[in-house]
Amino acid sequence: MPPSDPKRARSKPPAAPWKPPSRARVLRVRDRLRDVYGIPLMRPHGHPIAELVLTVLSQSTNDRNRDVAFLRLRTRFPSWEAVRDAPVAEIEEAIRPGGISKVKSVRIQAILRAISDDPRRPISDRSPHGLSLDWLPRAPLLQARDYLVALPGVGRKTAACVLLFAYGLRDVPVDTHVSRVGARLHLLQGGAPLQRLHDQMLALTPPGQELELHVNLLRHGRRTCHARSPACSRCALARMCPSRALFR
Numbered sequence: 001m002p003p004s005d006p007k008r009a010r011s012k013p014p015a016a017p018w019k020p021p022s023r024a025r026v027l028r029v030r031d032r033l034r035d036v037y038g039i040p041l042m043r044p045h046g047h048p049i050a051e052l053v054l055t056v057l058s059q060s061t062n063d064r065n066r067d068v069a070f071l072r073l074r075t076r077f078p079s080w081e082a083v084r085d086a087p088v089a090e091i092e093e094a095i096r097p098g099g100i101s102k103v104k105s106v107r108i109q110a111i112l113r114a115i116s117d118d119p120r121r122p123i124s125d126r127s128p129h130g131l132s133l134d135w136l137p138r139a140p141l142l143q144a145r146d147y148l149v150a151l152p153g154v155g156r157k158t159a160a161c162v163l164l165f166a167y168g169l170r171d172v173p174v175d176t177h178v179s180r181v182g183a184r185l186h187l188l189q190g191g192a193p194l195q196r197l198h199d200q201m202l203a204l205t206p207p208g209q210e211l212e213l214h215v216n217l218l219r220h221g222r223r224t225c226h227a228r229s230p231a232c233s234r235c236a237l238a239r240m241c242p243s244r245a246l247f248r
């Protein structure tokens with residue numbers, strides 16, 4: 001349909017194409033977030049399989065229900081091998097508080113079986129019944145990431161969670177909060193596919209500050225830059241945010 005006022009339609013400037021942020025801008029945003037939220041201190045926990053399972057359990061639920069489901073699973077089964085080999089109905093029952101347990105129980109077992117069966121695992125790491133990803137931090141980073149995203153239902157975000165939280169390796173999970181806040185601050189390209197957002201996030205993050213940027217953008221999304229009604233009037237980043245005017 002033609003615009004009712006062609007002159008006005010012509011005078012509206014086209015949206016500027018997204019450009020990767022300069023290093024100086026990234027550092028300004030990082031510093032402002034650091035002023036508000038500090039520098040997160042979380043040591044890598046060294047449990048990649050637990051991280052994978054936890055990420056599956058976190059889908060479509062809150063942190064509390066996820067943690068209850070995870071604890072029940074760990075209490076009822078003595079090992080990940082036992083989780084893998086149990087009747088699926090028992091897994092489903094154990095993780096029921098985490099929601100959509102029918103889907104999640106199948107997915108968890110599929111991942112555990114794929115880890116057991118994968119012929120690409122180094123020979124030294126294979127045992128007939130054992131489940132281990134201890135070789136991951138010794139592999140080249142891209143190989144480790146490719147391995148993880150080839151597991152059933154595992155995408156870039158989950159792979160990044162495993163690499164960063166379990167081993168402190170260089171990757172940055174882009175979840176719903178990080179992608180929203182990053183896009184509003186024009187650090188990330190709004191609407192880009194998740195794969196590309198992860199590449200952009202990785203490119204802009206100073207080495208060694210993966211955890212800090214991830215956690216502080218996430219905190220900002222939870223506490224201030226909400227999805228529906230961001231609290232721009234009390235936002236510490238308002239003066240450097242190109243999206244502020246959109247929410248007046």
Ligand code: SF4
Nearest residue numbers: 225230232235238241
């Ligand atoms: S000014 Fe508003 S849109 Fe920008 S980061 Fe702050 S809360 Fe989010």
